[in-house]
Structures are given as C-alpha cells and as structure tokens.
Amino acid sequence: MNEAVRDPAKPTNGPIIEIENLSISFFTRKGEIPAVMDFSCTVMPGEAMGIVGESGCGKSTVSLGIMRDLSNIGKIVGGRIKFQGRDMGEMSEEELRAIRGNKIAMIYQEPMASLNPAMKVGQQLMEVPLIHDKVSKDEAYK
Template sequence: MTAPTLEVRNLCTHFFTRAGVVRAVDDVSFTVRRGQVLGLVGESGSGKTVTGFSIMGLVDAPGRIVSGSILFQGKDLASLSEEEMRHLRGNRIAMIFQDPMMTLNPVLRIDTQMIETVQAHEKVSDDEARARARDALGMVGIPSPDERLKSYPHQFSGGMRQRVAIAIALLHRPDLIVADEPTTALDVTIQGQILAEVQKLCANTGTAMIWITHDLSVVAGLADDIAVMYAGKVVEYGDVGEVLDTPLHPYTHGLIGSVPSRNKRGEPLRQIPGMTPSLLNLPEGCAFRARCPRAQTDCVQRPELREWLPARFARCHHPHREEAAAA
C-alpha cells in the first residue's frame, strides 16, 4: 500500500475565549489515501469545518492547534511556517468554502482572479492560464465560459459563484481538496453534475478529497469512507456503505433514523432527543450519553475510538455491535 495522502493523528484545535476553552476539535484521527473521498459528517457545531480549517492552516486567534499532527504526504503541516503553507495552499492543497465570496474578490473580473491563481504557483503565459481557466469553468458546467470569464462575481447567481469557486480549486489539480459543503446552495441537477465531476477527478488524477457535509445522501453516493463527528470528536469511522447500512454508534444510528425517507408514511418523524452539549461545558465521559438510548453507568468514563469490527471504529462503550456483525 502506498503512503496516505493525508493522515490526521489525534488532532486537537481549541479556542481560548474569555468564557473558557472551546474544544472545537478534540482528538480527531483519520486517513485519506490517493484517489479516495472521505465524508466528514455531523450536525452544525460538531467541529467539521474547524477540522478542515486546521488542515489548511486557516485557524485564526483565539483558536490554535494545541496537539496532534497533520501529515500531508509525510510532511507535518502543523509544524510548517506560514510561508511554507502559502506555497502548498491553493497549489497542492485546495479548499472549497461554503461561501463562495470567501474565495472571490468582488471588484475583480473572474478571468483576472483565475489567471492570477494559476500564475501564483506556475510560470505560464496569460494565454495558457486563460485556457486553463476556461476549461475549469466548463468542467463545472458554466455555459459560454469564454464570455463568463469577463464577468464580475456580482453578475453571477449564488450557485454560479459557487461553481466558479469550485473551478478555482480544481485549477492546479491538487493532491488534496478540502470541500466544506460546497454544493449546499446548488440545485440538485447541478449538484449531481459537480459530484460526478469530482468523482471523475479523484479517479483520474488521484486527488484525495475530504467532503464536509451534513447531507448523508451526498456522502452515500460520493465517499469511500465516512467519519462521523459529534461534539468535536470522531465517534464512528469506516467504510461508507457499512457505516450507513449498519451503524455502530448510537449517534450515527439516530442520524440515519431521522432521515425522512426512512420513516413510514403517516408516522411521526424520528429524531434524536435533547440538544448538542456546549463545547464550553462538555459532560464527563461520553458527550452523547444524555441523549443516548443505550447509555449505562459506565458511560461516565470517557470512551476511546476503538476497532469493534474489522476496519470499523466507534467511540462508544455499548455500540450496535451485534446488528453490524450479523449484517
């Protein structure tokens, strides 16, 4: 087996506020290999986006990485200087943000921004950079790309701006892309088109991808592996088909059970009771125990992420092991 493109080990990113320490990412580990897509899922506030920002070196004060390692092709990103990260960021590692205006400058034409992006990392002519920009726009389904290159961001709809942001991330065919819910604002037909292009890119070029989302249906059709986050921790990790078919962790079980299509017609929608705990004041032991139907007295002890079945990991004292093993 070749070395993984990205290996995150025991990553902890905390925010030091006046109210206390927010453990936004707390002991997160996963691996993404060449050509593989990892789905990073969980509800709002679970730590998904901060994990992505930590990988990209984009965590601002009062937040910082306090421990752990982020190995990109064997090099620890957490130990690199800002100048070293700048050479990698946008070139070998790219991020697609949820808000396209975090990528686009509102006062510059699209061609100016895309040509500058190409020439920031490669010595190519304006004509060659423009051709690559045009091809990237076509890849994400923007019609008349030559004409649209001359437009400003405000002349695009929200969905079209997002497609431009995705095209910019694809310009250098990076080794790793971190995508933070990039298709949330797009209609389902365009979403399907972009997901197909992303799969093709990963398969043909060997690009590894982390797809951050709360949409299990997107992950089911796109990802190879899935990591489920809750309260800053990965609570389940494994093959996407196995995890979604026979989840081990009660939280994953509840997430999948609350999808409307899994409820019988006329019955009340299932939901996970209670609320996500505050990251400023997490309970002792398992953070999910107050909402968990399988919680027992030993859940006041902190569970570790352990391998309950071959290549199936869960951070739980009482997982749905029997159901998964019988499947």
C-alpha cells in the first residue's frame, strides 16, 4: 500500500513509533535553547515505553514533540518521528488531530498539572470517545 495514502489510525506490523535522532529547541529573544538532543527509540506492537529522568531533562518535551504539540517557541530542529510507518512531520493538522488523544497520548506524572479541577474526572475521560469516536454521551460514559 502506498505510504502516502495509508490511514495513520490503522495498525501496521512494523513499529508503532520510531524516533530517530530527535532534537528539539526553544527559541527566545535571547536565541536558541537546545532542550533535547539526538533522542532515538523504537516501540513495537505490544510494547510499552516510559521516559524517566530528573526534572528538566526533557521528558515532557520529547512527549510533546512526538505529538507535534510544542508551544509556539518550541520546534523540532532535527530527526524524524514515524507513527505506524508514516512520517509525522508530513502529516496535516487534521491527521494529527485524528491521532492525538486517540492513538497517541501523554500521561503526566502529576495529574493536577493536566486534569481540570473544576470538571469531574469522568467528564474529562469522556472527551476522547466523544471527540474522536463521535459516540453518544451514554456510550462514552460506558
């Protein structure tokens, strides 16, 4: 099948994700600040990977870079990220939205940093099937 037209949401037999020499920098008025340099990994179907390290070492930056969800000052300056055989740098915003939260997600170490305390946890968890799977509220709750 032609890789350019393959649905990124459909599973493949190869790696789920391949990251080759990922480098991410933040650009400020004072110049470029390298945050991640030459990060590489491969995750195969059935495998799980955790990123651990001291505070400020780039764990969250790598995860946000994988999802192509860096702030307006963050930028991938090198390397390549493939999801199910497809280069994420070549995906449209619509294609990225279709897999974020549905096929690729980030689980924060500190839930208070990512959960909205003004909203019930169940409502927050229901957002993914409501948005991505277009199911009813009852189905999402189940």
